[in-house]
Amino acid sequence: MSAERPAADTDFVETNVILAKTLEWDDLSVPVSEYLADRGSSQSLVTSARVFEEARRVVEKQRKRIREVAEKIHEDFDPGYFDTIDDVLKFVDREFLDRWDKLDPIKRYIEYYDSGFLGLTDADSESNLRMLYEDIRDDFDDALDLIEDIETGAASRVNVSNITDAPEGYLGLSEYELEYQHLDAFLDDYDRNILLDAFWYTNETSTSPLVFVSFDSDIYSNDGRIEEQLSTLEVYDTTVYLGA
Structure with missing residues (x-):
């Protein structure tokens, strides 16, 4: 090669x-x-x-895992005054590194949507979790729609x-x-x-x-x-x- x-x-x-x-x-x-x-x-x-x-x-698996990670952050992350997205990523490593073979795709999405996941560290983050669920749904629905468009030839992005x-x-x-x-x-x-x-x-x-x-x-x-x-x-x- x-x-x-x-x-x-x-x-x-x-x-x-x-x-x-x-x-x-x-x-x-x-x-x-x-x-x-x-x-x-x-x-x-x-x-x-x-x-x-x-x-x-793969898209559906990532969607499911990201929702699970969001819920875990909402329930168990110990918030501080100066939390950063790095603190969230370290929490994800501690909680999920031994459970899943690949965390990088999950962590990249967290970085991509850092404000949404940081919102889960608020003391009262129930409404933030609901909004994040909607954003996750929309992001992954868009991805699935584009896969179908590429498959059927409707997308110009990849021929x-x-x-x-x-x-x-x-x-x-x-x-x-x-x-x-x-x-x-x-x-x-x-x-x-x-x-x-x-x-x-x-x-x-x-x-x-x-x-x-x-x-x-x-x-x-x-x-x-x-x-x-x-x-x-x-x-x-x-x-x-x-x-x-």
Whole structure:
């Protein structure tokens, strides 16, 4: 894998690209925008229905967790005279670090909406909590609406063709058994199946190579293992946009 731009005409984008364009507070918003400015104007972009399915799942999970964090701050944060958003973030670390695998997306939203979460530290914050719930609902409803617009082609922000006829699953499909087993050894279900969607697309359309664009370190750090098995894919070195 090289930091140089692959010469292929078509890029397959995974879930983080869609999320970064729908969640304004996402830390990948800037690098994904740089990628789209670099590639999106000259390359065809494709993705699969499974990517949109995962994006919705992530958005709903974040919404649920942020509401839970807001309620915990409202109930258990010990307010002081000079509380800052850093105090709130430290409280969140203490309360949730051992419960959830990824706190960064939650903390970025708290920083994005710092005034709303600081309002929960007031001695009487019941009304602030109700208002924050409404803002959380609106923010995440907007994100889900934009995912649908991108999926259906109604959004001009990202012009992506949606693959809707890929197999529902790959377990038990003899023509993909070796690839499935190979990827299953080191990737989770969604990453594995999204990669197989891209591989399936190359087989169906004779698109080769197809550049697989991922901002997920589980994927781009395993580029050699993936490309060895999925010979029609080239995993893009997105660290050029991440500054790594």
